[in-house]
Structure formats: structure tokens, C-alpha cells
Amino acid sequence: MxxxxxxxxxxxxxxxxxxxxxxxxxxxxxxxxxxxxxxxxxxxxxxxxxxxxxxxxxxxxxxxxxxxxxxxxxxxxxxxxxxxxxxxxxxxxxxxxxxxxxxxxxxxxxxxxxxxxxxxxxxxxxxxxxxxxxxxxxxxxxxxxxxxxxxxxxxxxxxxxxxxxxxxxxxxxxxxxxxxxxxxxxxxxxxxxxxxxxxxxxxxxxxxxxxxxxxxxxxxxxxxxxxxxxxxxxxxxxxxxxxxxLDAEDAVADAGEHVGEALNVVVPVFPRISNHNDLDPLRLHPGIALHLVGPGQTPPPADWVILPGSKHTRADLHWLREQGWEPYLQRHLRYGGRILGICGGFQMLGKAIHDPDGIEGRPGSSDGLGLLDMETTLVAGKQLRQVGARLLPGGEAVAGYEIHNGVTGGPALQRPLFDVGGRMDGAVSDDGQVMGGYLHGLFDRAGVCDALLRPRQESTADHEQHRQAxxxxxxxxxxxxxxxxxxxxxxxx
CATH class of the missing domain: 3.40.50.300 (P-loop containing nucleotide triphosphate hydrolases)
Known part of the structure; x- marks a missing residue:
């Protein structure tokens, strides 16, 4: 040349x-x-x-x-x-x-x-x-x-x-x-x-x-x-x-390769899935088998189901129901499985999502999955902030960010998932099987994934170090x- x-x-x-x-x-x-x-x-x-x-x-x-x-x-x-x-x-x-x-x-x-x-x-x-x-x-x-x-x-x-x-x-x-x-x-x-x-x-x-x-x-x-x-x-x-x-703009990467007795984590791929980079550290974790389930696919048995972020939460919740996820989640919980919701996925876990001003689409309300006693209202004025937090109750340090329009309230928030500098975030059900919060990037720091999901094999991987490498x-x-x-x-x- x-x-x-x-x-x-x-x-x-x-x-x-x-x-x-x-x-x-x-x-x-x-x-x-x-x-x-x-x-x-x-x-x-x-x-x-x-x-x-x-x-x-x-x-x-x-x-x-x-x-x-x-x-x-x-x-x-x-x-x-x-x-x-x-x-x-x-x-x-x-x-x-x-x-x-x-x-x-x-x-x-x-x-x-x-x-x-x-x-x-x-x-x-x-x-x-x-x-x-x-x-x-x-x-x-x-x-x-x-x-x-x-x-x-x-x-x-x-x-x-x-x-x-x-x-x-x-x-x-x-x-x-x-x-x-x-x-x-x-x-x-x-x-x-x-x-x-x-x-x-x-x-x-x-x-x-x-x-x-x-x-x-x-x-x-x-x-x-x-x-x-x-x-x-x-x-x-x-x-x-x-x-x-690497952090993708939209395309959802394939799950990583894992050996041994891995923790099965299942994630529905919403039509408007957002910030799915939250899942990247799970792809790298040697003790986690990540299963991404798209439209028309049957979700496999799981230890954990993670409901990720969404840019159109009510529409993606409707999609989730159309795809038959609601009875799957109920059966998953009956057999002792656990569910984690992140941002829009967290909002879906409540009793209702209200969008009176049409922030994400046509104004109206949708019934939530009813797994946490709370409701969310979408309001103008997006919350944008980088935060340092601690995972409750163990106190594992989390570095993440918030990016959402929803305001969530209800009795479920009396048992939070995160302490964000003295401000409580998220919710955990009384039996500990269902939980969620607004923090994105929660798995990026080494140790948080092990402390929250408790895979059978721990990881020394640090996602920030992986990015730099x-x-x-x-x-x-x-x-x-x-x-x-x-x-x-x-x-x-």
C-alpha cells in the first residue's frame, strides 16, 4: 500500500x-x-x-x-x-x-x-x-x-x-x-x-x-x-x-461461554430494551450462564430472571404478557426462583405503571406484574445522575447511574435494595425472591454480582478492568x- x-x-x-x-x-x-x-x-x-x-x-x-x-x-x-x-x-x-x-x-x-x-x-x-x-x-x-x-x-x-x-x-x-x-x-x-x-x-x-x-x-x-x-x-x-x-449501542451481544455448574440467568429481550450493557459483566462471569430470550422463544428454567431497562416500559410489559412470560414468572417463583428488575424492569414488578402525560407513548395506565406492592408514575424531568451506593443489607459498594422518568412509591420501598448516600432506592419482597431498583451499571464492580446473585462459582473479574484491557x-x-x-x-x- x-x-x-x-x-x-x-x-x-x-x-x-x-x-x-x-x-x-x-x-x-x-x-x-x-x-x-x-x-x-x-x-x-x-x-x-x-x-x-x-x-x-x-x-x-x-x-x-x-x-x-x-x-x-x-x-x-x-x-x-x-x-x-x-x-x-x-x-x-x-x-x-x-x-x-x-x-x-x-x-x-x-x-x-x-x-x-x-x-x-x-x-x-x-x-x-x-x-x-x-x-x-x-x-x-x-x-x-x-x-x-x-x-x-x-x-x-x-x-x-x-x-x-x-x-x-x-x-x-x-x-x-x-x-x-x-x-x-x-x-x-x-x-x-x-x-x-x-x-x-x-x-x-x-x-x-x-x-x-x-x-x-x-x-x-x-x-x-x-x-x-x-x-x-x-x-x-x-x-x-x-x-x-464492548459497550454496544443497541445490538445485544451473545451470551458468554461457561463451564461447570453455572447459575442460570434468563433475560427477556424487550423490543425497546435499553442499557442492556448492564448485563455485560454477567457474560464475563465464569459462574453464570446468561440466556437471552427473544420473541417466540421459550425461556429455559432459571435460578434468576432479570427484567432489564426499557425505553417504553408499558409497551414492553404488554409484549412480555403477549409472549407468555407472566405464567412463566409465577411458576419460576413457585419453584424458588428469584427475579431482579432494573429501572424499567423494576417498574414492571409493581402493581401499576401510570403515564398520564404520555411521556413514553399514548397516555394511560397499565397493570404491572403485581410482584411488589408499589406503583410508578412517569413524570417529565428525567433523573440523570452518577451515584455511589451500597447493596443492602451487606454493604457491598456499587458504582452506577440513574436514568429514568419514573417516580415509584408504595409499601414495598420500606425494604430497599440500595443505600444511595443515605437515600434509599429499590425494593425487596418479604421473602427475598423479588427485588429491583433504578441503578444501572450495578454489576460493573467486582464482587457486586457475587454478593447479589450468589453464583456457585465466584469471579475475580472486574468489568472496569475488562473495558480498559x-x-x-x-x-x-x-x-x-x-x-x-x-x-x-x-x-x-
Whole structure:
């Protein structure tokens, strides 16, 4: 790959340089490549920050400034050694129906919009995106930005703020990532270029081929053809990294592999499941067999059932009933099983969920599962905070975050699950079989999973340490398989 002499069009703003990573498709590996570049730069002592102009995801994180951003961007901030900030992901869309989403603008809830209303709002959202980028650029000399979906979505090109619309506005170069594991990688790259405008094609400075299995020498003739056909360098070929478990935006990862006598944990995969990253530490636990049950699947016998978070709690509760989970849960409890609800899943455990103002959808009320003596009312004003807590009654330290609209009350809360700095959270049934609370990320710290779920085999795994190790593994891959001199030249290092 003869690309050493390639240069890139730049506009340096306030001493800051922005490089954008876009993908030929959704899930091409944009988030992973951005995280890898961020950690690679941070390990060299470079002050770098991630930026995603617009994201659509149900997995989100609470920032230090009290905002809400996509979970993958928060992970990229961790790769940089930074506290997540709402400037890093100024527009977050959280789908509630097939045609509508909650709009988060610079960390705060703006409201619910259908697709047409948001399309009309995009010119205003663009101002927020550029303002956040300017503020971030004033604080960090290098910004690694991430696109969303594909820049070749013809129907979304007008007033685009997620891909080339942003890159054109700030005049930054773009790396295009394609996933060879899907097949047709050369068609992905050449086809995407063909659907861009002339100025956008010029903005693409190179390609990254992601998730390759095998000997890269087998690709060489194709790489040579691609460079000759497009006049653009292949920055490198990243290998398929087996066992890579990172915070996903939406896709629910497969359960981990376990041996021996494992604790069976069953989780229904709601249509609007949110913040399912809460389950990632369970995938890594050697003493837990995690079973994710989707629509039409029969849940297996379990020691624990975990009801995860939901972006549309009443609709997902209706889905749960339609799928036959209610008699399954009753039978599960009769045989001594236990149930844990997290956030929306916790709300489902009560007697009723009320949404008088239509916060999540059509106004109204729904009967809950009736397993805890409490009721929840959804109110405007989302609770967004990072918290330190202790698991009751043992006192195991928990580091998590709250992100919910519900206010829950009732006798069940007199026996809480967490002590959050003197404020009680959650509830535990009198027999100890049913429990839940609002804390996300509760299993991230080593020991909490063992103290709460009590698997037969304990784990020494720390999910935070796992994240750091995976980020270093990604940075090693960049150092080994991409073109560091060319990257440094593009970033003006």
C-alpha cells in the first residue's frame, strides 16, 4: 500500500484538528475504530476527545455534567482517559416507536418527535451540533469524530448532521470503514464513494477494512486494485478480534461461554430494551450462564430472571404478557426462583405503571406484574445522575447511574435494595425472591454480582478492568495493522 505521501484537506480550528470515521454500513465498526484511535493517541500522551454529532441508540450513559449521551461515546471517552461530557454527543435519538423517538439535545431531553418532525428540526439541531463541536475543539487539540449509519443514505442526505453534512461544515477529512466479515467489502467501499458528491469524495482520505479473518496477503491484489480504482490509500486491514466484548449501542451481544455448574440467568429481550450493557459483566462471569430470550422463544428454567431497562416500559410489559412470560414468572417463583428488575424492569414488578402525560407513548395506565406492592408514575424531568451506593443489607459498594422518568412509591420501598448516600432506592419482597431498583451499571464492580446473585462459582473479574484491557487491545491493533506515520501526518502530530 503505497500511501506514505498522501495528504489530507484540513481546517485547523483554534489549534484543534478533527478526523472523522464513517462507515459503509451500520455496524461496520466505526465505534470500535474510534475507540481504538482514541486509546492509541491517549497512550502517546495526546489530549484527544471523541465526538459523535448524532446518534440513535437505546444504550446511554450519564455524563459528569448531568447529561445523557450514547454509551459507545462514553466508552470512547474512557479510551481517552476522560470523563464523558454532553458535548461529545450533542444529539441522541432514543427510539420509542417505529416512527418516533425521544430527542436528547446536548445532554437534556428536548421532547418526543416523529421522523417528519425531526427532519424539519434538523437545521436547529445542526446549530447545537456545531456549537458542541466548537466548545470541545476549544478544550482538546484532536477530535476523533464518528459518523452514524452510512453517508450514502440518499434519503437522509438533505440537512445531514451525522456524516458528510458535519464533515463539510467543519471541513475535516474522513476515513471510510468497511466490514469484510459481511462480504462484498470492495463493493461497499466503491459503491459508497460513487454515491457521494464530488466534494465529499475528495474528503475521504483513506479506507480501513475491518474484521478480516485469515492471512492479509490474500487481500493484496484487491487492495492494490482498490487504491488504483479510487486513488485513495488503504490505511490498513484490522483483524477480527475474537472475544471482543464492548459497550454496544443497541445490538445485544451473545451470551458468554461457561463451564461447570453455572447459575442460570434468563433475560427477556424487550423490543425497546435499553442499557442492556448492564448485563455485560454477567457474560464475563465464569459462574453464570446468561440466556437471552427473544420473541417466540421459550425461556429455559432459571435460578434468576432479570427484567432489564426499557425505553417504553408499558409497551414492553404488554409484549412480555403477549409472549407468555407472566405464567412463566409465577411458576419460576413457585419453584424458588428469584427475579431482579432494573429501572424499567423494576417498574414492571409493581402493581401499576401510570403515564398520564404520555411521556413514553399514548397516555394511560397499565397493570404491572403485581410482584411488589408499589406503583410508578412517569413524570417529565428525567433523573440523570452518577451515584455511589451500597447493596443492602451487606454493604457491598456499587458504582452506577440513574436514568429514568419514573417516580415509584408504595409499601414495598420500606425494604430497599440500595443505600444511595443515605437515600434509599429499590425494593425487596418479604421473602427475598423479588427485588429491583433504578441503578444501572450495578454489576460493573467486582464482587457486586457475587454478593447479589450468589453464583456457585465466584469471579475475580472486574468489568472496569475488562473495558480498559479491551481498549488497550484495540490500540495495539491500530499500532500493528494501520499506518501510524500516515495517521500522525493527518493529525498533524
Amino acid at each position: 503505497n500511501s506514505e505521501n498522501q495528504s489530507a484537506p484540513f481546517r485547523v480550528t483554534g489549534g484543534s484538528v478533527t478526523l472523522m470515521v464513517q462507515g459503509t454500513t451500520s455496524d461496520a465498526g466505526k465505534s470500535t475504530v474510534v475507540a481504538a484511535l482514541c486509546r492509541w493517541l491517549a497512550r502517546q500522551g495526546v489530549a484527544v476527545a471523541p465526538f459523535k454529532p448524532q446518534n440513535m441508540a437505546l444504550n446511554s450513559a450519564v455524563t459528569g455534567d448531568g447529561g445523557e449521551i450514547g454509551r459507545s461515546t462514553a466508552l470512547q471517552a474512557l479510551a481517552c482517559g476522560l470523563e464523558p461530557h454532553s458535548d461529545m454527543n450533542p444529539v441522541l435519538l432514543k427510539p420509542q416507536t417505529d416512527r418516533g423517538a425521544q430527542v436528547i439535545l446536548r445532554g437534556q431531553v428536548l421532547g418526543n418527535m416523529d421522523a417528519i418532525a425531526y427532519y424539519e428540526y434538523k437545521t436547529t439541531a445542526r446549530e447545537a451540533v456545531l456549537a458542541a463541536w466548537h466548545d470541545l475543539s476549544a478544550r482538546y487539540p484532536i477530535i476523533i469524530a464518528e459518523g452514524a449509519g452510512s453517508p450514502a443514505e440518499i434519503n437522509l442526505r438533505e440537512n445531514d448532521i451525522a456524516n458528510m453534512g458535519f464533515a463539510e461544515a467543519v471541513d475535516c477529512p474522513v476515513i471510510l470503514v468497511a466490514d469484510i466479515d459481511r462480504g462484498g467489502v470492495f463493493a461497499q467501499l466503491v459503491g459508497t464513494l460513487e454515491l457521494l458528491s464530488e466534494s465529499e469524495r475528495e474528503r475521504v482520505v483513506g479506507f480501513v477494512i475491518n474484521r478480516f479473518r485469515g492471512d492479509p496477503a490474500l487481500l493484496q491484489s484487491g487492495l492494490d486494485w482498490l487504491e488504483q480504482r479510487t486513488g485513495k490509500p488503504v490505511l490498513g486491514v484490522l483483524p477480527y478480534l475474537h472475544g471482543l466484548l 479491551v481498549l488497550d487491545r484495540l490500540a495495539d491493533s491500530v499500532e500493528q495493522h494501520l499506518n501510524p506515520p500516515l495517521l500522525r501526518r493527518w493529525l498533524r502530530l
